[in-house]
Amino acid sequence: MSERHALAPLRRVSTDVLEVAYYETGSGDDTVLLLHGFPYDIHSYAGVAPLLAESGFRVVVPYLRGHGPTRFLSESTQRSGQQAALGADVVAFLDALGVERAYLAGYDWGGRAANVAAALWPERVLGLVSVNSYLIQDIGAAMEPVAPEREAGFWYFYYFLTERGRAGLAADPRGVAQVIWKRNSPKWQFREEDLERTARAFANPDYTDVVIHSYRHRLGFAPGAEAYASLETRLAELPAITVPTVTLDGLADGNFPAADGSSTARHFTGPRLHRKVADAGHNLPQESPEAFAAAVRDVRVLRQEYAGSDGFAGRNQDTT
Template sequence: MTSTATLRTVQTRTLDVSYLETGPDDGAPVILLHGFPYDVESYREVAPRLAAEGRRVIVPYLRGHGPTRFLDPETPRSGQQAALGADVVEVMDALDIPRAVLAGYDWGGRAACVAAALQPDRVTGLVSVNGYLIHDIRAAMKPLPPALEAGFWYFFYFLTDRGYAGLTANRRELAEVIWRRNSPEWPFDDATLDRTARSFENPDYVDVVIHSYRHRLGAAPGAPEYEAAEQALAALPAISVPTITLDGMADGNFPATDGSASAPHFSGPREHRQVPHAGHNLPQEAPDAFAAAVRDVAALT
């Protein structure tokens, strides 16, 4: 992130969450949420654009990433969707933010969708890359077309002991393979990857990542404290808050759509946009388009 952002820490029920903050303290709050295998660097150019417009911009390191740490060594290192969504709301509680725009992609988009679906009173607007990202875990074993399955190789790799050992030993290298598949038109360099890869040295990174993929494929139980939320998410609740969804037209794993297939999951105002030449890490690859969506979502009625 740029030098104008301040690194801070706030304590929630479960975590010491490290986050970058920029913009005026009294600005309309926006929380930007990163994915896997990425980190806050995804918003290196988005955050200052929004701050310059008077918004209070908060960019947390998700659980298992960067300086964010669990408070209790006995807490399960869950990466399930309900945990990610709860973390967002708990950060808002800890920072005394009653409502905010939530914007993200991949894991971060999922966290934002979960929070918006389960606690819409806390969300003034949602920006989500690849649409409605709440998992239907009951359908996790339904096959996809082979071309899509090939891009999800690491989902199944992480089901195995070999995958656990591989992620432990090759965090940066695995990320590079995934980045190149996810974003074939993004000409990132070694320095860009290195800045993000530092976040993978978190001591809980491997356990959180492995649990995330095993849980979403129905191969690992969730943490008991999130069971009620997971039951609610199993119904695939509609999102009622104003929403802009984005698809990168050069996303190597998630082909761009017109948004119609996910339309039934949005009961409030919603607009879908396609972004040329952007891959899966859309805010870092197309910061103007992502910042514009955050700016515009408040105007949807």
């Protein structure tokens, strides 16, 4: 990806907590928020954004808290990276944009933020696209082991529990990202310039604090911010997602093996389609932009079909 494909220029808007930097394109009646993950940035959507703009969407791609030019408004605000904070940021951002309802689409941290917003504020969400299905964390069960092969891929979860890990991330965030990218997406032949552009987002002064808190909180090793305590209580119940949803799994995801969607079906009580995407890894929108854009278009159709009927014949279908 060359410099001419950078998502620029950026706009800015303030919420109660953040000044959010974002890219916007398209002018359709339907707004879609594209939410990036860790350790990535808004350029995961450089190929997706123009496709959706051409399909009639207003496309908005924000930098998450702790990333890029997005900044906290107050020095006294805890630099939390917990899931409730990420979800609340989405709704506050919609408020700041003056958008009543939007489609949400994301992967990794961004997918989790979208899941949280869809579960807790369904009246604000027209539909959801989520890579790796249901992403609300069950923090109470976070220390239950998984298969050793998967544990190896999560090395940075445990690294970040230590002060050595904090120091390592602060000293070389680009190097940490490079190792994670290779493991997460073994078939993705990313270029040096792709990594270099994304690494600029890690220069945010709050990046290390937000990332470290995110992983320590999700594993139960750090308390959440008091401001999000009531939301975390609700998330601990693993609330269902009722809005129309398309879930995606990459068949080349190095850490999250693709599945047929059945193991998470109970969490989606509205209409849902599940798809597996060939050759795609964890950073699915950047690796397979056409497939990701198609999922956003299809969740809009899914919503239209569901709104026009008493039920939905395609509920929780696997459409591999």
